[in-house]
Amino acid sequence: xxxxxxxxxxxxxxxxxxxxxxxxxxxxxxxxxxxxxxxxxxxxxxxxxxxxxxxxxxxxxxxxxxxxxxxxxxxxxxxxxxxxxxxxxxxxxxxxxxxxxxxxxxxxxxxxxxxxxxxxxxxxxxxxxxxxxxxxxxxxxxxxxxxxxxxxxxxxxxxxxxxxxxxxxxxxxxxxxxxxxxxxxxxxxxxxxxxxxxxxxxxxxxxxxxxxxxxxxxxxxxxxxxxx
Ligand code: CA
Numbered sequence: 001x002x003x004x005x006x007x008x009x010x011x012x013x014x015x016x017x018x019x020x021x022x023x024x025x026x027x028x029x030x031x032x033x034x035x036x037x038x039x040x041x042x043x044x045x046x047x048x049x050x051x052x053x054x055x056x057x058x059x060x061x062x063x064x065x066x067x068x069x070x071x072x073x074x075x076x077x078x079x080x081x082x083x084x085x086x087x088x089x090x091x092x093x094x095x096x097x098x099x100x101x102x103x104x105x106x107x108x109x110x111x112x113x114x115x116x117x118x119x120x121x122x123x124x125x126x127x128x129x130x131x132x133x134x135x136x137x138x139x140x141x142x143x144x145x146x147x148x149x150x151x152x153x154x155x156x157x158x159x160x161x162x163x164x165x166x167x168x169x170x171x172x173x174x175x176x177x178x179x180x181x182x183x184x185x186x187x188x189x190x191x192x193x194x195x196x197x198x199x200x201x202x203x204x205x206x207x208x209x210x211x212x213x214x215x216x217x218x219x220x221x222x223x224x225x226x227x228x
Pocket of ligand 1: 011012013055056057058
């Protein structure tokens with residue numbers, strides 16, 4: 001279920017448009033409709049949507065051109081093409097113009113719904129780049145780490161260690177697993193190299209803050225506690 005998801009539907013055939021709109025609204029999506037390419041493009045550029053469904057054959061401006069214009073404006077919202085033709089060149093042209101998926105008419109509503117869900121899921125996953133432990137925030141795209149809003153500069157290896165610990169937060173991670181994670185080759189896990197990195201990391205993320213996040217579980221491993 002994706003509550004509060006807003007979908008733009010650009011489709012000129014009234015019957016098809018109302019069939020799709022009604023079906024999506026029954027699934028709790030909110031749907032705006034446009035019945036030609038110009039109107040659709042205007043909405044796409046000025047309103048915010050989580051997904052757009054665009055018919056290829058449209059009056060005033062065809063679907064390919066609408067999508068190319070949307071992408072030219074750096075709008076990355078997922079787009080599903082609806083095409084009446086199942087000619088291979090149409091599909092290629094559709095995906096080349098910047099759509100993420102296409103569906104050939106006539107289609108079963110269930111199939112449309114499955115594709116809508118898949119595209120929204122993909123979108124959600126790409127959006128969720130922030131990992132958190134207490135007031136520590138790690139951005140997995142920029143590798144920026146902050147705590148209480150202050151930036152913390154980490155080496156790539158410290159970052160990798162911290163990301164792994166946060167992904168496993170509130171669980172104890174053994175020294176062996178950590179070693180295997182930061183080295184891609186066989187490493188003598190009896191050495192204390194991980195302890196050295198952990199100490200450096202602790203100095204950076206915990207030392208100047210009132211609440212401790214990184215704990216040593218003596219003889220077992222390490223853990224980041226979210227709710228200590
Ligand atoms: Ca049409």
